[in-house]
Amino acid sequence: MDDPLFAAGLVVLLGGMSSFLAGAFGPIIVGAAAMVVAVLEQRAEDDATESDPTDKTSCPNCGARNESERETCYYCDASL
Ligand SMILES: [Zn+2]
Secondary structure, eight states: OOOHHHHHHHHHHHHHHHHHHHGGGHHHHHHHHHHHHHHHHHHHHHHHHTTOGGGEEEOTTTOOEEETTOSBOTTTOOBO
16 A cells, blocks of 8 residues: 555545445545545554654653653653
């Protein structure tokens, strides 16, 4: 599902099928298909950002994940 053409084709295919089969409910199914594609794209973006862990810092006291710009832990207030 990494090919955007495949995803677009899938949406058109599902939209056409749903319009043919479900009449007035077609747009609802098209919307659902678009949401599925959006979720898949979101996952792809998450995978891309996982390779950059520098925006979070683990608290040395409790291990909570803090934004890197914080000077104290949001959870236990320990100095980071
Ligand atoms: Zn902490």
